[in-house]
Amino acid sequence: MILSFETWQITLFSISVGLASTLLILPFGIALAWLFARKEWPLKSVIETAVLLPLVMPPVSTGLILLKIFGRRSPLGQWLYERGIEIVFNWKGVLIAMSVMSFPLLVRSVRTSFAEVNLRLEQIAATLGASPLRIFFVVTIPLAYKGIVAGALLAFSRALGEFGATILLAGNIPGQTQTLSLAIYNYVQLGKDSEAYTMLGITVGLAFLFVWCSEWLLRAERKN
Amino acid sequence: MRLCCRIPLATFELDVDASFDSRVTAIFGPSGSGKTTLLDAVAGLRDIATGEIEIGGKTLFSSARKINLSPQRRNIGYVPQEGALFPHLSVRRNILFGAERIVHAAGAKGIGMEHVLEILEIAHLLARPVTKLSGGEAQRVALARAILSRPQLLLLDEPLAALDIGLKEKILPYLARVRDEFAIPMIYVTHNVTEVLTLADWVLVIRGGRLLAQGAPKETLTSGRAVREIPEEQLENVFTVTFMESDKAAGRSRVRLSSGAEIFVPYLAQADRPTFQIRVSADDILVGIQRPEGISAGNILPGTVRAIDLIDDQALVSVDAGEDFCVRLTSGAVTRLALDVGCPVFLIIKTRSFRLL
Amino acid sequence: MFHHVRKSLSVAAIFVVLAWTQVNARADEILVSAAASLTDVLKEISAGYQAKAKHTVKFNFGPSSGLARQIEEGAPADIFFSADLPQMDVLDKKKLLEPGTKKNLLSNQLVIIVPADSKVVITSPKDLLKADVKKIALAEPSSVPVGVYSSKYLTDEGLWDQVKPKIVPVQDVRATLASVESGNVEAGFVYKTDAAVSKKVKIVYEVPIDKGPKITYPVAIVKESKRKDAARNFMNYVQSPAAKDAFKKYGFVVLD
Numbered sequence: 113m114i115l116s117f118e119t120w121q122i123t124l125f126s127i128s129v130g131l132a133s134t135l136l137i138l139p140f141g142i143a144l145a146w147l148f149a150r151k152e153w154p155l156k157s158v159i160e161t162a163v164l165l166p167l168v169m170p171p172v173s174t175g176l177i178l179l180k181i182f183g184r185r186s187p188l189g190q191w192l193y194e195r196g197i198e199i200v201f202n203w204k205g206v207l208i209a210m211s212v213m214s215f216p217l218l219v220r221s222v223r224t225s226f227a228e229v230n231l232r233l234e235q236i237a238a239t240l241g242a243s244p245l246r247i248f249f250v251v252t253i254p255l256a257y258k259g260i261v262a263g264a265l266l267a268f269s270r271a272l273g274e275f276g277a278t279i280l281l282a283g284n285i286p287g288q289t290q291t292l293s294l295a296i297y298n299y300v301q302l303g304k305d306s307e308a309y310t311m312l313g314i315t316v317g318l319a320f321l322f323v324w325c326s327e328w329l330l331r332a333e334r335k336n
Numbered sequence: 337m338r339l340c341c342r343i344p345l346a347t348f349e350l351d352v353d354a355s356f357d358s359r360v361t362a363i364f365g366p367s368g369s370g371k372t373t374l375l376d377a378v379a380g381l382r383d384i385a386t387g388e389i390e391i392g393g394k395t396l397f398s399s400a401r402k403i404n405l406s407p408q409r410r411n412i413g414y415v416p417q418e419g420a421l422f423p424h425l426s427v428r429r430n431i432l433f434g435a436e437r438i439v440h441a442a443g444a445k446g447i448g449m450e451h452v453l454e455i456l457e458i459a460h461l462l463a464r465p466v467t468k469l470s471g472g473e474a475q476r477v478a479l480a481r482a483i484l485s486r487p488q489l490l491l492l493d494e495p496l497a498a499l500d501i502g503l504k505e506k507i508l509p510y511l512a513r514v515r516d517e518f519a520i521p522m523i524y525v526t527h528n529v530t531e532v533l534t535l536a537d538w539v540l541v542i543r544g545g546r547l548l549a550q551g552a553p554k555e556t557l558t559s560g561r562a563v564r565e566i567p568e569e570q571l572e573n574v575f576t577v578t579f580m581e582s583d584k585a586a587g588r589s590r591v592r593l594s595s596g597a598e599i600f601v602p603y604l605a606q607a608d609r610p611t612f613q614i615r616v617s618a619d620d621i622l623v624g625i626q627r628p629e630g631i632s633a634g635n636i637l638p639g640t641v642r643a644i645d646l647i648d649d650q651a652l653v654s655v656d657a658g659e660d661f662c663v664r665l666t667s668g669a670v671t672r673l674a675l676d677v678g679c680p681v682f683l684i685i686k687t688r689s690f691r692l693l
Numbered sequence: 694m695f696h697h698v699r700k701s702l703s704v705a706a707i708f709v710v711l712a713w714t715q716v717n718a719r720a721d722e723i724l725v726s727a728a729a730s731l732t733d734v735l736k737e738i739s740a741g742y743q744a745k746a747k748h749t750v751k752f753n754f755g756p757s758s759g760l761a762r763q764i765e766e767g768a769p770a771d772i773f774f775s776a777d778l779p780q781m782d783v784l785d786k787k788k789l790l791e792p793g794t795k796k797n798l799l800s801n802q803l804v805i806i807v808p809a810d811s812k813v814v815i816t817s818p819k820d821l822l823k824a825d826v827k828k829i830a831l832a833e834p835s836s837v838p839v840g841v842y843s844s845k846y847l848t849d850e851g852l853w854d855q856v857k858p859k860i861v862p863v864q865d866v867r868a869t870l871a872s873v874e875s876g877n878v879e880a881g882f883v884y885k886t887d888a889a890v891s892k893k894v895k896i897v898y899e900v901p902i903d904k905g906p907k908i909t910y911p912v913a914i915v916k917e918s919k920r921k922d923a924a925r926n927f928m929n930y931v932q933s934p935a936a937k938d939a940f941k942k943y944g945f946v947v948l949d
Contacts, residue, residue, distance in 0.1 A: 179875075179877075183875055183876070183877050184875075184876045184877050185875065185876045198827070200877040201828050201861045201877060201878065230420070232416055232418065232420045233420055233422060235376075235379075235381045235407070235414075235420075236414055236416065236420045237422075237433065238380075238381070238406070238407035238408055239379050239380075239381070239407045239408075239410070239412055239413065239414045239434075239485075240413075240433050240434030240481070240482075240485045241408050241411075241434050241485060242408065242433070242434075243408060251422060254424045255423070255424055283861045283862070283863070284862060284863075285860070285861055285862060286862070288858075298833075301758070301759055301762070301833070301836070302758070302833075302835065302836050303762055303765075
């Protein structure tokens with residue numbers, strides 16, 4: 113089965129922006145997950161809930177909120193536009209939509225992994241003179257990395273499958289912001305069923321692969 | 337060292353105030369009495385409501401003066417109950433984990449890695465993954481790791497608790513060796529009397545978060561008060577003896593107590609060291625008001641009753657037979673033999689009742 | 694526990710049955726699938742209609758291409774009111790229309806709009822090539838009538854290839870209107886009748902009727918309709934003088 117150039121372009125675009133969004137949220141997700149797992153601080157439960165929201169709200173709701181935040185009429189939108197940065201109807205909008213929607217999955221997964229790291233080990237490392245930074249990189253991360261990778265894979269899959277927020281914020285512009293999910297929608301609207309099914313096959317295949325790997329890693333971590 | 341702290345816990349408040357200056361200080365008490373919390377507080381891993389912790393003149397914590405050194409700066413080696421070896425690092429990297437800080441400490445002297453490996457006999461384990469160590473090996477590695485970070489104080493939280501009897505008896509000597517070789521003060525938490533009597537110079541008895549008594553191990557633990565804390569089988573006598581000779585045919589070896597009296601212990605093929613420790617349970621000693629004839633016991637020691645402590649159905653009888661022996665009898669036996677302070681008696685102890693450490 | 698499950702299931706079942714009977718209770722309710730640009734005018738017309746008639750009219754507004762697809766897939770529309778001939782022809786070829794009911798009813802005019810507060814100056818289609826026109830909203834140019842009309846017009850003007858990278862395809866003409874209103878695009882193509890509906894946009898260019906594409910709004914009864922009498926009733930009303938006045942009021946051109 114030879115895929116058309118257009119299909120390749122859409123697939124590559126989706127994968128690269130998905131990858132970029134996952135890499136973008138990785139440091140923030142890890143930091144926040146650690147703060148959730150190890151520290152208590154004021155307003156913690158409020159932030160925990162806020163981070164969880166994109167997971168449970170309809171994606172279009174999140175998309176609408178993002179549109180309000182980044183649209184040209186908002187203060188932030190204006191400020192960015194004056195500096196030549198466009199978010200709405202732009203690949204950057206795709207990046208933001210994907211990042212926001214997949215962030216909660218990453219944080220949840222990494223938080224659980226951090227919580228499963230025996231606190232005693234971190235404490236002993238402290239008595240042995242390791243600074244908090246050293247403890248984090250030499251003890252915590254190596255013991256939690258499988259969960260972190262699993263979380264990243266999950267986030268990436270979610271990013272690839274993102275639709276509602278993306279179509280509102282970035283629009284469905286072929287060649288510029290059209291991802292696999294948006295393309296499927298388009299083809300269905302236009303009655304191009306066979307193209308739609310090809311895209312469907314690709315998305316299901318990719319999703320299956322990444323989620324399976326994610327679960328495999330989590331199982332491996334639990335065994336330890 | 338000065339240890340004073342108040343820490344509210346789930347069901348009680350830990351409230352301890354003690355000052356001491358000893359090589360090995362034992363913290364003795366039943367499980368759940370707050371012993372681990374105390375160690376965590378000393379190590380800086382736990383918040384203290386009010387208190388002062390001072391070691392060698394250096395204040396680690398003072399609620400009054402708002403001093404609270406981080407665990408990193410307290411220079412304390414901690415061997416927790418579960419060992420807590422880093423599972424993703426090899427034995428060697430575990431052991432050397434805290435050693436880096438010494439590299440930077442000017443004028444650091446003393447404890448070399450080879451020395452520690454030799455004393456604890458773990459040199460052959462260096463390349464092994466931590467997950468493939470036996471319980472006893474893991475404990476020794478954890479000990480080595482703590483020692484090699486050149487601490488000013490070692491904290492050990494029931495290091496032998498997770499081991500079975502045979503293993504306990506094997507590891508105890510290593511702890512004694514550490515005490516003797518490395519001159520690092522130790523705080524040793526346990527609910528086992530033998531360990532206290534074998535290793536400690538000073539003991540703090542804790543129950544329900546309160547300090548019940550403190551003092552030299554033997555006196556403190558064989559007092560009536562302490563006996564209430566001790567589970568049935570645990571009341572022991574520990575003696576340091578000098579090896580004399582062995583008799584394989586007779587199945588025994590002769591050793592000499594510090595008082596000069598000689599006793600027979602189970603056959604020892606050879607003694608690693610000229611002096612070592614032996615123990616005998618207070619429940620394994622018979623008391624007779626006449627010298628018995630025709631019995632199997634190899635040790636019959638004349639002595640005088642020094643004190644009798646009646647506690648419900650038990651009687652703790654302290655007998656001076658050159659060394660102080662603590663004997664546990666039924667209260668009925670005391671009455672039947674009409675034992676009283678000053679009575680001349682004979683202590684009858686089977687050769688095989690003595691355990692080597 | 695089982696008792697609770699059974700109880701909630703029966704409550705749910707009752708709701709489903711009620712909803713179902715409601716749907717089928719209105720035997721005289723007709724469903725009209727109509728192009729998005731007809732939203733306001735048809736609502737007004739049907740208000741007048743329902744005041745007199747014995748049955749109600751429900752609308753399904755959207756892009757004519759999408760609506761045609763729905764009917765192909767069996768959606769229970771009684772009447773289809775399209776914004777162009779090709780979408781109606783698609784259904785005609787598939788014999789989904791009631792013979793003899795097709796009528797070319799209206800025409801419209803294409804306009805270029807910008808946000809009401811826009812500072813960008815556009816006086817002709819060529820101005821769409823300017824650098825400060827970054828994004829242009831257009832209903833899907835390959836299928837939705839207004840998009841098809843606009844792209845054909847721009848192709849005829851020799852501008853399509855240069856304008857194409859700026860195009861943001863949206864769902865239908867009302868979505869185009871909304872994007873221009875939001876200010877997230879600099880310009881958009883809608884019908885004159887749509888621009889009239891919104892105060893947040895202004896018309897900067899009206900495509901001359903003789904130069905622009907020939908816009909035709911056909912209407913027909915769907916063959917599978919189960920309420921053909923009611924449908925015919927409404928169709929007749931839509932061609933009545935009262936209705937024609939309403940169309941003219943909104944700016945539609947009424948074909949005779």
